[in-house]
Amino acid sequence: MAKVIPRPELTFWEKIYFVEIFKGLATTIRHAGKSLVDPNHFTTLMYPEVKPDLPRDYRARHRLMMRPDGSPRCVACFMCSTACPARCINIVAEEAPDKHIEKRPVRFEIDLLLCVFCGFCVEACPCDAIRMDTKLAVLSGGDRRGFIIDKVGLMDWNPKDYPADDLQSQKAPGGTLNAEALKEFHSGTYH
Numbered sequence: 467m468a469k470v471i472p473r474p475e476l477t478f479w480e481k482i483y484f485v486e487i488f489k490g491l492a493t494t495i496r497h498a499g500k501s502l503v504d505p506n507h508f509t510t511l512m513y514p515e516v517k518p519d520l521p522r523d524y525r526a527r528h529r530l531m532m533r534p535d536g537s538p539r540c541v542a543c544f545m546c547s548t549a550c551p552a553r554c555i556n557i558v559a560e561e562a563p564d565k566h567i568e569k570r571p572v573r574f575e576i577d578l579l580l581c582v583f584c585g586f587c588v589e590a591c592p593c594d595a596i597r598m599d600t601k602l603a604v605l606s607g608g609d610r611r612g613f614i615i616d617k618v619g620l621m622d623w624n625p626k627d628y629p630a631d632d633l634q635s636q637k638a639p640g641g642t643l644n645a646e647a648l649k650e651f652h653s654g655t656y657h
């Protein structure tokens with residue numbers, strides 16, 4: 467059922483605008499005065515020298531998760547590319563030697579210029595193979611091709627940059643849990 471949003475009635479003084487304009491100006495002048503007295507009054511960052519510390523769940527540039535041996539967790543099921551509203555994920559699958567996963571991506575590309583950073587691909591993935599927790603939110607490049615990130619680029623991340631309690635990341639090569647995970651991987655008990 468549609469939700470009716472009530473529109474507030476403007477008072478006479480709000481309708482003539484002048485009072486509201488001066489109230490706005492008074493706020494601006496008050497903050498300008500405070501920032502002159504105390505430079506720390508505003509939490510302004512000296513960007514780009516100082517980067518904002520984005521929360522881990524901010525939908526930033528994607529990464530492909532890795533198995534303990536460094537291969538992608540992706541099983542080329544195409545669920546992410548099917549869910550993607552921008553049609554910007556391009557996957558080419560091949561048969562995997564591991565009978566448990568059947569397929570793997572021989573090519574996995576995301577066109578970041580088409581991507582709308584909705585996170586549907588992450589939600590759709592059945593095996594936690596794609597994430598957007600890199601905190602890489604500022605993207606720049608010299609040409610359009612530079613914004614198409616391939617499998618190598620998507621797997622170019624270091625477990626040291628991720629929290630210790632992010633177990634899946636720590637099981638990747640270089641992670642604190644990699645040695646243990648590698649044993650499970652070779653014994654066939656890794657998931």
Ligand code: SF4
Nearest residue numbers: 550581582584585587
């Ligand atoms: S974030 Fe959204 S638009 Fe971008 S690749 Fe994922 S599903 Fe597609």
Ligand code: SF4
Nearest residue numbers: 540541543544546591
């Ligand atoms: S990233 Fe996930 S959803 Fe996309 S093809 Fe790989 S396994 Fe399937």
